[in-house]
Amino acid sequence: MKHVSVFIFIALVMLLLGFANAAEPTASGELSSSDFSESDRCTECHGITYSQWDDTMHANAYIDPFYLKEFDAASNDTDGLVDSFCSRCHTPIGVVSGEIPPADGSHLSEIAKEGVNCDFCHTVSASNGTGNAPFIVTPGDVKWGPFKDSESAFHESEYLELETRAEFCGMCHEVSHPVNGLLIDDTYPAWKNSTYAEEDVTCQDCHMTPGITEFEANPGRSASGAPRRDHISLHRIVGGNAFMTEILNADNEKEMAIERLEQAATLNMDSPEIANRSENVTVQVSITNSGAGHNIPTGVSEIRQIWLEVKVTDGEGREIYNAGATDTRGEIVSAHTVYNNVLGDAQGDATLSFWLADRVLSDNRIGPKETVTEEHTFLLPEDAEYPLTVDATLKYRSAPQELIDHLFGEGVHEVPVIDMKEVSAVIYDPATPPEERVPPESTPGFGVLATVVVLLIVYLFKNR
Ligand code: HEC
Numbered sequence: 001m002k003h004v005s006v007f008i009f010i011a012l013v014m015l016l017l018g019f020a021n022a023a024e025p026t027a028s029g030e031l032s033s034s035d036f037s038e039s040d041r042c043t044e045c046h047g048i049t050y051s052q053w054d055d056t057m058h059a060n061a062y063i064d065p066f067y068l069k070e071f072d073a074a075s076n077d078t079d080g081l082v083d084s085f086c087s088r089c090h091t092p093i094g095v096v097s098g099e100i101p102p103a104d105g106s107h108l109s110e111i112a113k114e115g116v117n118c119d120f121c122h123t124v125s126a127s128n129g130t131g132n133a134p135f136i137v138t139p140g141d142v143k144w145g146p147f148k149d150s151e152s153a154f155h156e157s158e159y160l161e162l163e164t165r166a167e168f169c170g171m172c173h174e175v176s177h178p179v180n181g182l183l184i185d186d187t188y189p190a191w192k193n194s195t196y197a198e199e200d201v202t203c204q205d206c207h208m209t210p211g212i213t214e215f216e217a218n219p220g221r222s223a224s225g226a227p228r229r230d231h232i233s234l235h236r237i238v239g240g241n242a243f244m245t246e247i248l249n250a251d252n253e254k255e256m257a258i259e260r261l262e263q264a265a266t267l268n269m270d271s272p273e274i275a276n277r278s279e280n281v282t283v284q285v286s287i288t289n290s291g292a293g294h295n296i297p298t299g300v301s302e303i304r305q306i307w308l309e310v311k312v313t314d315g316e317g318r319e320i321y322n323a324g325a326t327d328t329r330g331e332i333v334s335a336h337t338v339y340n341n342v343l344g345d346a347q348g349d350a351t352l353s354f355w356l357a358d359r360v361l362s363d364n365r366i367g368p369k370e371t372v373t374e375e376h377t378f379l380l381p382e383d384a385e386y387p388l389t390v391d392a393t394l395k396y397r398s399a400p401q402e403l404i405d406h407l408f409g410e411g412v413h414e415v416p417v418i419d420m421k422e423v424s425a426v427i428y429d430p431a432t433p434p435e436e437r438v439p440p441e442s443t444p445g446f447g448v449l450a451t452v453v454v455l456l457i458v459y460l461f462k463n464r
C-alpha cells in the first residue's frame with residue numbers, strides 16, 4: 001500500500017514537471033502577426049493609455065535608430081546568428097510571427113514595427129522565468145491584466161498575477177549572451193537582490209505610477225465607461241533616455257526622463273571651510289543611489305555614462321580645478337570615475353559591442369541604496385582670490401559621443417549631457433572671521449524675488 005502511494009506521488013510529480021516543461025516559450029514563427037490587434041484598435045476605449053504608451057521607448061523599441069544601427073552591426077559581426085535573439089525583445093511580434101529573419105526588416109508587418117505594444121504585453125499569458133524573453137504569448141480574444149473583475153464588450157478579460165510583478169518586466173530586462181551566458185543587462189537580477197525586492201517595491205511601482213521612486217496611486221478609469229478605480233497604471237514608462245527620445249521628437253518622454261534622472265541620486269560634499277594659498281586642499285563628494293531600484297546606470301550600462309564634474313573657481317571667477325568636463329569632441333576629461341561597466345571580448349580587449357563580449361573587465365555602477373565617495377585634491381595657487389566655490393555636478397549621458405559619431409557620422413547627433421544633481425560649498429580665507437563667512441551672492445535669491453512679486457500683486461489688488 002505504502003509503495004503504491006509513493007508510486008502515485010512520483011507519478012504526480014513527473015506529471016507536474018511534464019506540465020512545467022510543456023510551458024515552453026512561444027517559438028519563432030509559431031504565430032502570425034495577423035493574430036495580434038494593432039494598438040490603434042485599443043485607442044477607441046483606452047485612449048488615455050494609448051497616448052501614454054505612444055512615443056515611449058517601448059513603442060519605439062524597433063524603429064529606434066540607435067537600436068537599428070547596433071542591430072545591423074551585431075548581425076554583421078555574427079553572420080546573422082543574433083537576428084532572432086535581439087529582435088525577440090525589440091520586436092517580439094516580428095519574431096513569433098517569423099517575420100524576422102530577414103534582418104533587414106523587409107518582411108516586417110506594421111504591427112511588428114510597433115515594438116513592445118499593447119496587444120503583445122496583454123496577450124502574454126505566462127512566462128518560463130525571467131531573462132532572454134521566455135514569454136508565452138496567446139493572442140486572441142483574451143486580454144490579460146491586473147484586474148480580477150474587469151469586463152469589456154470588445155474582449156474577454158483575465159487576471160494575470162505575473163503582470164503585477166517585477167518578473168513580468170524581468171522577461172526582457174535581463175539579457176544574457178546567447179552563446180556564452182555572460183549577464184549583459186542585470187536590471188531585474190539587481191532589483192531581485194536589493195531591499196526593494198524584499199519590501200515588494202516593484203518596477204511597476206516606480207515606472208508605472210506618478211511616484212518615480214515609490215508607489216503613488218493614480219485613481220481613475222482605465223477605459224471609457226469603465227468603473228472608477230483606486231489605481232490605474234501609467235503607461236508612459238520611461239527610464240533615463242533623453243537622447244533617442246529627443247531624436248524621435250518624444251518631448252514629454254524626454255522631460256520625464258530628465259525628471260527621473262534628477263530623482264535617482266543624492267550628493268553630499270565634505271569640504272574644508274578655510275584653506276591657505278600654496279597648500280593642497282581635499283574635498284570629498286559622495287554619491288548615493290537613493291532613488292533607483294537597480295544599479296545606476298542600468299540596462300545597456302556598458303554604453304551609458306554617469307560621472308561627476310568637480311569644479312573649483314576663485315573669487316574672481318577663475319577656474320582653479322576641473323575634473324570631468326567634456327571637451328569640444330565630447331570626450332570626458334580627467335573624471336575621477338565613469339560609473340558604468342566595461343565588457344571585454346575574447347581577446348580581453350574592452351568592447352562596447354556587447355554581442356562580442358565574454359567577460360566583465362570592470363564594474364563600478366552604483367548599486368541600489370549604495371554610496372560611493374570620490375576624493376579630489378588641488379593646489380590652491382599663490383594668487384587665488386577668496387572665497388572659492390566648489391561645484392560638483394552629477395552627469396548622465398546615454399552613450400559616448402565617439403560611439404554615436406562612429407555609428408551615425410561625425411557631427412550628426414550631439415548626445416545630451418543631463419545634470420542629475422548638484423551640490424556646492426565655499427572655502428574662505430583663514431583670515432576672515434567666522435561671522436563674516438557668508439556665501440557670495442550676486443543676485444537676490446529666488447525666495448526674496450517671489451516675496452516681492454507677491455507683495456506687489458497684493459498691493460495692486462488692494463488699490464483697485
Ligand atoms: C511593457 C508592457 C505593456 C505595454 C506595452 C502595455 N501595457 Fe498595459 N499594462 C501593463 C502592466 C504591467 C499593467 C499592470 C500594472 C500593475 O497593475 O501593476 C498594465 C495594465 C493595463 C490595464 C489595466 C488598467 C490599468 O491601467 O492599470 C489596461 C486597460 C491596459 N494596461 C491597457 C493597455 C493598452 C491599451 C496598451 C497600449 C496603448 C498597453 N496597455 C500597453 C503592461 C503593458
Ligand code: HEC
Nearest residue numbers: 037042045118143145146147150151152154157158223226
Ligand atoms: C470597446 C472598448 C474596448 C476596446 C476596443 C478595448 N478594450 Fe480593453 N477594456 C475595456 C473595458 C471597458 C475594460 C474594463 C476596465 C475596468 O474594468 O476597469 C477593459 C479592460 C482591459 C484590460 C484589463 C484586463 C484585466 O483583467 O485586468 C486590458 C489589459 C485591456 N483592456 C487591454 C486592451 C487591449 C490591449 C486592447 C486593444 C487590442 C483593448 N483592451 C481594446 C474596453 C475596451
Ligand code: HEC
Nearest residue numbers: 169173188191203206213239240264291292293296297298
Ligand atoms: C525605487 C524605484 C525604482 C524601481 C523599483 C525600479 N526603477 Fe528603474 N529607474 C528608477 C529611476 C529613478 C531611474 C533613473 C536612473 C537611471 O536611468 O539610471 C530608473 C531607470 C531605469 C531604466 C533606464 C536605465 C538607464 O540607466 O538607462 C530602466 C531600463 C529601468 N529603470 C527599468 C526598471 C525595471 C525593469 C525595474 C524592475 C526590475 C525597475 N526599473 C525598478 C527607479 C526605479
Ligand code: HEC
Nearest residue numbers: 057061064067089090116169172203207237238239240241
Ligand atoms: C517584450 C520585452 C519587454 C518587456 C516585457 C518590458 N520591456 Fe521595457 N523595454 C524593452 C526594450 C526592448 C526597451 C528598449 C527600447 C529601446 O530603447 O530601443 C525597453 C525600454 C524600457 C524603459 C526605457 C529605458 C530608458 O533607457 O529610458 C523602461 C523604463 C522600461 N523598459 C521599463 C519596463 C518595465 C517597468 C516593464 C514591466 C512593466 C517592462 N519594461 C517590460 C523590452 C521590454
Ligand code: HEC
Nearest residue numbers: 066067070071074085086089132133172173244299300355
Ligand atoms: C532579453 C531582451 C533583449 C535582448 C535579447 C536584446 N535587447 Fe536591446 N534592450 C533591451 C532592453 C530592456 C533595453 C533597455 C535598456 C536601457 O534602456 O538601458 C535595450 C536597449 C538596447 C539599446 C539602447 C537603445 C537606446 O535607445 O539607448 C540598444 C542599442 C540595444 N538594446 C541593442 C540590442 C542588440 C543589438 C541586441 C542583440 C545583440 C539586443 N539589444 C538584444 C532588451 C533586449
